[in-house]
Amino acid sequence: MHRDEGIGGLLGEVEAAEADLRAAAERRVGTGTAGRTGDGTGGEASEAGEADEAALAAYFEAVVAADQKVEPRDWMPEAYRTSLIRQIAQHAHSEIIGMQPEGNWITRAPSLKRKAILLAKVQDEAGHGLYLYAAAETLGVTRDELVDLLLAGRQKYSSIFNYPTLSWADIGAIGWLVDGAAIVNQVPLCRCSYGPYARAMIRICKEESFHQRQGYEILYGLARGTPAQREMAQDAIDRWWYPSLAMFGPPDAESTHSARSLAWKIKRFSNDELRQRFVDMCVPQAEALGLTLPDPALHWNADRGAHDFTPPDYAELMRVVGGDGPCNRERMAHRRRAHAEGQWVREAAAAHAAKRRDRERVPA
Amino acid sequence: MSSEPLWEVFVRPRRGLSHTHVGSLHAPDAALALRNARDLYTRRQEGVSIWVVPADAITASSPDEKDAFFDPAADKVYRHPTFYHVPDGVPHL
Numbered sequence: 088m089h090r091d092e093g094i095g096g097l098l099g100e101v102e103a104a105e106a107d108l109r110a111a112a113e114r115r116v117g118t119g120t121a122g123r124t125g126d127g128t129g130g131e132a133s134e135a136g137e138a139d140e141a142a143l144a145a146y147f148e149a150v151v152a153a154d155q156k157v158e159p160r161d162w163m164p165e166a167y168r169t170s171l172i173r174q175i176a177q178h179a180h181s182e183i184i185g186m187q188p189e190g191n192w193i194t195r196a197p198s199l200k201r202k203a204i205l206l207a208k209v210q211d212e213a214g215h216g217l218y219l220y221a222a223a224e225t226l227g228v229t230r231d232e233l234v235d236l237l238l239a240g241r242q243k244y245s246s247i248f249n250y251p252t253l254s255w256a257d258i259g260a261i262g263w264l265v266d267g268a269a270i271v272n273q274v275p276l277c278r279c280s281y282g283p284y285a286r287a288m289i290r291i292c293k294e295e296s297f298h299q300r301q302g303y304e305i306l307y308g309l310a311r312g313t314p315a316q317r318e319m320a321q322d323a324i325d326r327w328w329y330p331s332l333a334m335f336g337p338p339d340a341e342s343t344h345s346a347r348s349l350a351w352k353i354k355r356f357s358n359d360e361l362r363q364r365f366v367d368m369c370v371p372q373a374e375a376l377g378l379t380l381p382d383p384a385l386h387w388n389a390d391r392g393a394h395d396f397t398p399p400d401y402a403e404l405m406r407v408v409g410g411d412g413p414c415n416r417e418r419m420a421h422r423r424r425a426h427a428e429g430q431w432v433r434e435a436a437a438a439h440a441a442k443r444r445d446r447e448r449v450p451a
Numbered sequence: 452m453s454s455e456p457l458w459e460v461f462v463r464p465r466r467g468l469s470h471t472h473v474g475s476l477h478a479p480d481a482a483l484a485l486r487n488a489r490d491l492y493t494r495r496q497e498g499v500s501i502w503v504v505p506a507d508a509i510t511a512s513s514p515d516e517k518d519a520f521f522d523p524a525a526d527k528v529y530r531h532p533t534f535y536h537v538p539d540g541v542p543h544l
Contacts, residue, residue: 217491
């Protein structure tokens with residue numbers, strides 16, 4: 088694979104997904120009267136209700152089969168709705184918690200340029216969290232409920248953010264590997280069957296590509312610096328490689344939600360397919376850095392046309408997801424504190440808005 | 452805590468184009484909704500003008516009656532220019 092097929096190729100896929108979204112919107116779902124629900128007079132017996140339900144389900148299936156988008160007020164199976172809420176919420180929480188490992192380095196960035204870049208990146212992550220909360224809200228859940236579920240520890244965020252950022256090179260490794268893995272995971276979500284999620288992902292993926300490039304640039308600079316800088320870059324890659332591979336989730340055989348999500352076109356590729364794709368992308372990029380990926384078993388398999396590699400430690404992944412990673416408690420404590428400390432701001436803004444409304448009601 | 456109201460955000464990407472729905476956000480009032488929309492949806496100069504509309508002020512057609520609601524237009528093909536036969540050789544029509 089050529090180097091320019093990495094980010095450029097993925098960005099091209101985002102553009103293609105966006106074009107397909109527009110093209111699909113032009114097509115009509117060819118299901119005849121399956122989608123027609125207005126034929127019954129409404130006041131009839133429950134038989135009509137069941138027939139309506141079947142017609143609605145058939146219409147939903149036809150929309151998904153035609154690669155069209157399901158929109159917020161459409162009928163959808165309850166499990167489709169709850170599955171989407173779970174996935175989008177977890178994704179939103181990851182963006183919000185994901186601000187912490189890098190936020191930790193904003194004051195210590197080595198130059199004003201790097202500080203400005205890192206600030207912009209962390210702001211983007213806040214923005215991505217908000218796009219995703221907004222997409223989840225179209226499914227009939229409120230952001231307050233989702234935030235409460237996160238703070239209560241009842242909804243998860245990506246396990247990767249429970250690892251510490253020990254050196255400046257970690258900011259490079261996060262950009263290159265963590266954001267790189269996130270992009271590989273997210274680009275297919277631009278084709279997700281649920282419209283608001285697909286649209287949010289298109290926007291997010293376009294913005295994410297700068298995140299990955301800035302990380303790679305940091306490592307590229309360090310790799311050409313002093314021996315100590317080079318060593319720092321290699322150490323960061325050594326620590327972030329396997330947690331990044333674990334971001335794709337458990338192997339296909341153990342993935343609980345995969346099969347149904349694939350059928351509903353919420354997911355488009357399996358965990359293992361995406362993990363393989365990520366490894367194949369990273370190998371030439373590591374070579375260009377002149378740094379090594381910490382896997383002695385990593386080598387090109389000409390028969391498969393892909394790299395063989397050592398899978399991440401899935402037992403560790405389960406431990407970290409379960410709350411026992413290096414920084415789980417710290418991340419949650421920080422988020423709870425930030426939320427509590429913002430309470431007076433939210434109350435003051437609400438009081439101000441109420442006062443203004445009352446004043447406007449008084450006739451002049 | 453009572454939730455902040457939801458606002459729908461519309462952005463005009465460039466002069467000459469109409470405002471397009473880009474997403475939603477929460478804010479206590481219109482002024483803050485506008486500022487939040489600026490920070491959330493135009494971080495890369497995606498717009499030259501923003502509208503924010505209280506989500507509960509939008510009345511939407513019901514998906515339950517979507518076919519019945521839009522049916523009146525279905526059998527009026529004569530509203531499209533392609534319905535009409537233009538004899539060969541007639542210019543400017």
